[in-house]
Amino acid sequence: MKQPIPKNEDERVWALTEFDIDYSDSAVLLKDLVELAAKIAGTKISLINLIDTYTQWTVADFGLPIEQMGREESVCQYTILNNEGFEVKSLSSDERFKDKFYVVDNPNLEYYFGIPLTTNDGFNLGALCVLDTTAKEISPEKVELLKIVAKEVVNRLATIKYIQGLKSKVNQVHENNKKMAHDIRGPLSGIIGLAQMVTDQGQSQKLDDILEIMKLIHRAGKSLLDLATEILNAEDQHARGVIQTSDFTLINFKDKLEKLYTPQAASKHINFLLDIKVGQELKPIPKNKLLQIAGNLITNAIKFTPQNGTIKVDLSIRTDSNAKHFLEIIVSDSGVGLTTQEIDEILKGTKASSNGTTGEQGYGFGLSLVKRLVDELKGNMSIFSEKGNGAQFKITLPQ
Incomplete structure (x- = not known):
């Protein structure tokens, strides 16, 4: 069955990526809203789901502890097709869903109603949905209340995005201050050196007036140099403080990737390995878009690696x-590999989607999204592969 894809899918996925959401760390900010939705609808279950290129991520749940599922398995993929609510009164009687694991097995879901999570620009990031194991009727008044809750979910996500933007700007100011201090140090060191040279010459020639002026220049220049050094030291201390509070390091990055993508690999019996260069576990890194970049590459590798294959992720800082x-x-993966033409199409952002090794549906934007994100961060993406012999994707990002 052909999977439903919104007409603005590329722009929709890019809009979701711009929110830079940590799917493993958002529940605390949305927990009250997902519980409120269930109480309004009178259902046992409520979920807040965000849908990227490959995966439906449950970022907050009530009544059903679930973290993710393949996008092609979800009901919410239909909810994001338009800006109206989507209702399925009997999942077990619907050809699209009757064989899904959550219908035929625990929790044996029967009823679904979803509201798209729509941004001000008209992009549906996912859905707020309510579910139950028995048939339900939701009145028009309750539907309007659920729409209000869905709007508040988007508002909170936008607020998180705004706060992250402010933090980035503050960090940029600190970087500019450091650059300014470095820029000051260079010419000042030259002035001081010149002054010292003229002073030495003046002493040998007994040019008292020049000597006195040069002493003043030397003293003033050294004072400015000390000031610039003080600024740099203060910035370094501040940077150390930021690292301690944000505390996002290579080991944190590795742990999040393990949590998010081990279930996907395990469901396909793929050996999923992550490694950090020895001694770099506590190296601080900016979190900006890293989960989106690595996540899309890993999910793509899972898609094109056969059962019992291997995927390895290596993380390091190089100088x-x-x-x-x-x-x-x-x-790196032991999957089906790529031709030279396919590699060229990926790097140009023109590669069309294709199905995975066990028929996983393609939605067409995963690798081109990675390329776009890497370009935005002024990084580099390289691909090494031969058809039938796996593939290796190498991302390099300036720090």
Whole structure:
């Protein structure tokens, strides 16, 4: 059965990515709303689901502890097709859902009603849905209340995005201050050196007037140099404080990827390995869009790796000859591999979607999304593969 795809799918997924949501760490901010939705509808279960290219992520739940499922398995994929509510009065009688695991097995769901989570720009990020094991009737008044709750969910996500933006701007100001201090240090060091040279020459030639002026220049320049050093030290102390409070390191990154994607790999009996370069576990890194980049690569690898295959993720920080630091993410798989033409299409953002090794449906935006995100962060994406011999995706991001 062909999977439903919104007409604005590429823009919709990009809008979701711009929110930069940590799917494993949002429940506390939305827990009251998902519980309120269930109480309004009078249902046993309520979920807040966000839908990316491959996966439906449950970021808050009431009555059914679930974290994710393949997008092609979900009911909410139909809810995001338009801006109206979507209702299924009998999941067990509907050809689209009667064989799904949540209908034929525990919790044996029967009723579904979903409201799309629509941004001000008209993009449906996912759905607020209420579910039950028996038939239900939801009055028009309750539907309107559920729409209000759905709108508040989007408002909270937008607020989180805004706060993250403010933090980024604050960090940028600190970086600009550091750059300014460095820029000051260079010419000041030159002035001081010149002044010292003229002072030395003046002493040998007994040019008292020049000597006195140069002493003043030397003293003033050194004072400014000390000030610039003080600014740098203050910024470094602040940076250390930010690291302690945000505390996002390579090991945190690894742990989140394990939590989010181990279930997907396990469901296909794929050996999923993650590794950090020895000694770099506590290296601090900016969290910006990392989960979206690595997540899409991992899910894509799962899609195109056969059962009992292997996927390995390597994380490291490397330093180039100019002492610049780069985060390196390498995702390798033992899957079906890529031709040279397919690699070229991915890097150009023109690669069309295709089905996975066990018939997983493609939605067409995963790898082009990664390429777009990497470009936005001024990074680099390389692909090494041969048809039939697996693939390796290497992402390099300046830090």
